[in-house]
Amino acid sequence: MYLWSYMSSITRECLSSLNDIEPYKHERKISEFTKLKNEVCSEEFTVGDCKWKLSLYPNGNSGQNGQNISVFLESVDAEGFDCKKKGGVNCYSAAAQSWGWPSFMPLCELNDPKKGFLVDDCCIVQADVSVVGVVNCLT
Template identity: 35%
Template sequence: MSINVSNAVSWARDIAPSHYMLEIESFSSLTKMLTENGTQFFKSKIFEASGYKWTFSLYPNGDGDGKGHISVSLCIEDTDALPLSWEIYTDLKFLIFDHKRDKYSIFQGGVVNRFHRLKPECGIAKLVPRDVFDDATNGYLVTNKCVFGVEVLVLDSKFTRECLSPAVKVDKTFTWKVLEYSKLNSQARYSDKFTAGSLIWKLRLDPLGDSKSYGENLAVYLMLDPQNICSRMLVYFMLRIRNQKSGKHKEMQLCRCFAPGPLGWGSSVFMSLTELRDSSKGFLVNDCIIIEALINNVATVTS
């Protein structure tokens, strides 16, 4: 059976293989026996790893396009109990013991291996060139002895799924006039509710800043009202404090995911209180500030 052709990447570690190890006391004897019997590979007994049954195959003279290399593969066994459309994704590690350095060299094909009914076997055709493997100075084959191993990590496919719908253009602006600003204390203030993109929103103002910037900055946030049925929304929006004397408004554009609840998106340092209170700047006029929220686009995120 053919196996994947891949240039394996490798590194070394002290720990032995977790799932299967093959100790060969005479590699030349194994190679001769396979050749004389017209067999390309040695196949292991069935072993269990990550909840499934497997066999390991070693091709001393290579398999397919891996001619002139050591080839290895892993085959899933006893699949009759699995659904007809079964698929198993794995992270495979093949190992060779380095006698010279007393470490295990680890080889991976650099891809996630997908096992299924039509492809029950995966591996690396060009694990190590035979001339490199046969050279005792490299530590893989010493006094005709070598050790191979394999580890199988099955990747859990029980992932969390979200679906992002196409964005809907809204272009809705809500204006909130906050009167008698100088009389406000540190308590958060909320605007009236407003509708944009079939959703209910409100603004939050911390007149003297929140806990991160208390006494130094004005904090402004856009919030999705808990009345909304949707779980999450991706929103492109702008928050603005209008300059009532010129067009040089204080603005912030954001693209964030909202969920109904007490949290919103904005900034705890939207504007310094020093700048706000400076009458020459034009943001605080007749003890009134004007806050606006422009909701540009909205996309639904469903699970």
């Protein structure tokens, strides 16, 4: 009896590899970048039957104290996932809806005119997104 109740609580999952994986390039142009104070989100885009968006924090997210910009890829529909959706080594689920870089680049480097990252106070962020497999719960 104990073994049966232990076995009944195991979650079974199936990883489906996707064929013909091509990265999707998503680009977001942000004007008047140095005037921004809050998070900037891209429009939603679809890759591998999942909806995504880019989030950029021009003064960093929590813990960056205005020293770095932060960039994250977020799964828009992760709240409805029964289990995990995986992309490479990054796992998206209802509990972990985003993955990215809290310290993507120091603000002093981004704002340095000699580096050329900002042109006419415009910043372009591009993400190459590939979904290589999907994990589904078996019933």
